[in-house]
Amino acid sequence: MAGRIEDYALIGDMQTAALVCRDGTADWLCLPRFDSHAAFAGLLGTEEHGYWRIGPAHPAGATPPRADRRRYRGDSLVLESEWDTERGTVRIIDFMPPRDGAPQLIRIVEGVTGRVPMRSALRMRFSYGRVVPWVHKVGDRTVAVAGPDSVWLDTTAETFGKDLTTYSDFTVAPGERVAFTISWQPSHGEPPALPDPEGSLEATEEFWREWVGHCTYHGPYRDAVVRSLITLKALTYAPTGGIVAAPTTSLPEEIGGVRNWDYRYTWLRDAAITLSSLLRTGYREEARAWREWLLRAVAGDPENLQIMYGIAGERELGEAELPWLPGYENSGPVRVGNGAAGQLQLDVYGEVTEALHLAHMTGLARNDYASLLQLRLIGYLEDHWTEPDEGIWEVRGPRRHFVHSKVMAWVAVDRTIKLIESGDVDGPLERWRELRDDIHRDVCERGYDKERNTFTQSYGSQELDASLLLIPQMGFLPPDDKRVIGTIEAIQRELSTPDGFVLRYPTAGHEAGVDGLEGDEGAFLACSFWLADDLAMIGRVDEARQLFEKLLALRNDLGLLAEEWDPRLKRQVGNFPQAFSHVPLIDTALRLTASSAFGG
Numbered sequence: 001m002a003g004r005i006e007d008y009a010l011i012g013d014m015q016t017a018a019l020v021c022r023d024g025t026a027d028w029l030c031l032p033r034f035d036s037h038a039a040f041a042g043l044l045g046t047e048e049h050g051y052w053r054i055g056p057a058h059p060a061g062a063t064p065p066r067a068d069r070r071r072y073r074g075d076s077l078v079l080e081s082e083w084d085t086e087r088g089t090v091r092i093i094d095f096m097p098p099r100d101g102a103p104q105l106i107r108i109v110e111g112v113t114g115r116v117p118m119r120s121a122l123r124m125r126f127s128y129g130r131v132v133p134w135v136h137k138v139g140d141r142t143v144a145v146a147g148p149d150s151v152w153l154d155t156t157a158e159t160f161g162k163d164l165t166t167y168s169d170f171t172v173a174p175g176e177r178v179a180f181t182i183s184w185q186p187s188h189g190e191p192p193a194l195p196d197p198e199g200s201l202e203a204t205e206e207f208w209r210e211w212v213g214h215c216t217y218h219g220p221y222r223d224a225v226v227r228s229l230i231t232l233k234a235l236t237y238a239p240t241g242g243i244v245a246a247p248t249t250s251l252p253e254e255i256g257g258v259r260n261w262d263y264r265y266t267w268l269r270d271a272a273i274t275l276s277s278l279l280r281t282g283y284r285e286e287a288r289a290w291r292e293w294l295l296r297a298v299a300g301d302p303e304n305l306q307i308m309y310g311i312a313g314e315r316e317l318g319e320a321e322l323p324w325l326p327g328y329e330n331s332g333p334v335r336v337g338n339g340a341a342g343q344l345q346l347d348v349y350g351e352v353t354e355a356l357h358l359a360h361m362t363g364l365a366r367n368d369y370a371s372l373l374q375l376r377l378i379g380y381l382e383d384h385w386t387e388p389d390e391g392i393w394e395v396r397g398p399r400r401h402f403v404h405s406k407v408m409a410w411v412a413v414d415r416t417i418k419l420i421e422s423g424d425v426d427g428p429l430e431r432w433r434e435l436r437d438d439i440h441r442d443v444c445e446r447g448y449d450k451e452r453n454t455f456t457q458s459y460g461s462q463e464l465d466a467s468l469l470l471i472p473q474m475g476f477l478p479p480d481d482k483r484v485i486g487t488i489e490a491i492q493r494e495l496s497t498p499d500g501f502v503l504r505y506p507t508a509g510h511e512a513g514v515d516g517l518e519g520d521e522g523a524f525l526a527c528s529f530w531l532a533d534d535l536a537m538i539g540r541v542d543e544a545r546q547l548f549e550k551l552l553a554l555r556n557d558l559g560l561l562a563e564e565w566d567p568r569l570k571r572q573v574g575n576f577p578q579a580f581s582h583v584p585l586i587d588t589a590l591r592l593t594a595s596s597a598f599g600g
Helices: 197-212 222-234 268-280 284-298 347-361 368-384 403-421 429-446 466-473 482-494 525-537 541-552 579-597
Strands: 008-012 017-021 025-030 038-040 051-056 069-072 079-085 088-095 104-114 116-123 134-138 141-146 149-155 160-162 165-172 177-186 564-566 571-573
Touching (some): 008 222, 051 104, 088 197, 104 197, 116 177, 165 177, 222 268, 222 579, 268 347, 268 579, 284 347, 284 368, 347 368, 347 403, 368 403, 403 429, 466 482, 482 525, 525 541, 525 564
Antiparallel strands (some): 008 017, 025 038, 051 116, 079 088, 088 104, 104 177, 116 165, 141 149, 149 177, 160 165, 564 571
16 A cells, blocks of 8 residues: 655656655556656556565565655765664665756665665556566666566666566665666667666765755745755656656545646646746746747647646547546545646636746846737737636636636736836737736726625636735735735635635535535635735734744655645645645745845
8 A cells, every 4th residue: 555645755867757665666657747647556456467666675565664864965966765674774876966867766775884684676557557568688777668668677686586476585784885877768778877876876866965055045945946946847758848747647535536737738827836836946047948848848839828738748638537546545536647637727817927027137138039928918818808617726617717817817917018018028008007907906896896806716706816915016006005914814814724725726625615516625724824924914914923933843754745735634735736826935935035135
């Protein structure tokens, strides 16, 4: 059975990622890309669906021992896990070197004290656990082949096959190191080069040291911010600059529920806010790469802008279910692909334009086509902003006039007006100023409940929505506006859990709710960070800091966050780790640091 979501560590090479549990089991790995079929899918099923465990030997049928300690080596994605056993202490170093050739997962077992018996159990299952490969020896190497895929195992330890699994039993003494490497290669190609585990370890640590050295944030929350930045970098697909929302699919938003989605794609919204956080902390190269990705993905066709794309800009992301996988803790169905790609979400135009605006303001070299794209996006919005849409939360129910979508349409127009006013591009300035005023007036008249003194989820509705917390952050209204304060207090009152975290919007349990789905979900972590931001903006800085530190306490021992927090079960839920949780963590840390600097 898979571990709790927070029991997992992330390692990756900026093209794919693996999740390694506290007991030394790699339960999730897609090869060769984030969105490829999984070779280890035990996370969403059982050991029959693929895994790789290395740890102290234990009796057959017994629960594998969990590491007593684990940490990342400094500011890196190199994971160290240590077990204290009756025979001594052993350490495992897990990492994926930034790719220069075949993708590799390297695991180095190191004796610390005593003589510790160890076991490696590698069960390759391609196509999300459905296909058993042909495993055989090629000289001293072991290779698993099925269809287009081959995975090569290299180690100095003796291996043997049993029950369609490759095992190795060995003992490590103090100072001894035994390395295991798996490398993926197209099955029709030549074998991958022999690995150099020790050299790769040194190069991987150096890569992360150098990258983290560019961080410009040095405030009181530096450790949390740097770990979040490393996580965001790990979710970036290096060849194209695309950024995945998470490296997993179908980790449930409610244990046992149906809210299970594939997040291994590039949402324009998530990528845009990720870019903003990277820019504000000194990472301009990632911004440049993402802007180039965006221009290729949109390909001069903003009228057919999708809200999400594949990591290389693919448009076809058809959604399907995998019935042979029971799902994480039997939370089915397991889905791959994402049908939301075809939705209309007008807020995306605002997020993309805001990201382009921030890139421009922070001195990223001008790109004439990016400016042209921005103008064309507003040209499209001019004709379509009055339409209902599916909104930021990708509802599967009827389209509505979501207030957040209209606010972000206003943001798109506002930032483009600023671009024209800077003199960098020409555009119909007066006409778009009128458009900006029209959208603002429409939202304030139709999206605001005067009796309750709060904005609402959509025009004419009574429901609240945590996305309304972005109204002051986007500059739509000033923080001291009574309507802003009223909305913040209404969300605190009606959408907060007993421990102060924030739900996205009301759900309806066994009935279909506003989003068209049955079931409930946990507190959405991004929304909880947004509340902390808003509290700081309206002068309640101590309250904001208290909420922020409660949110930091939800991270696992390695500083990682999933999408949501289940306040009833007291555990993380949703895809993991989630960019949309780590981005607002960074943003709130920056705001609270600035508030402290100015005596807030």
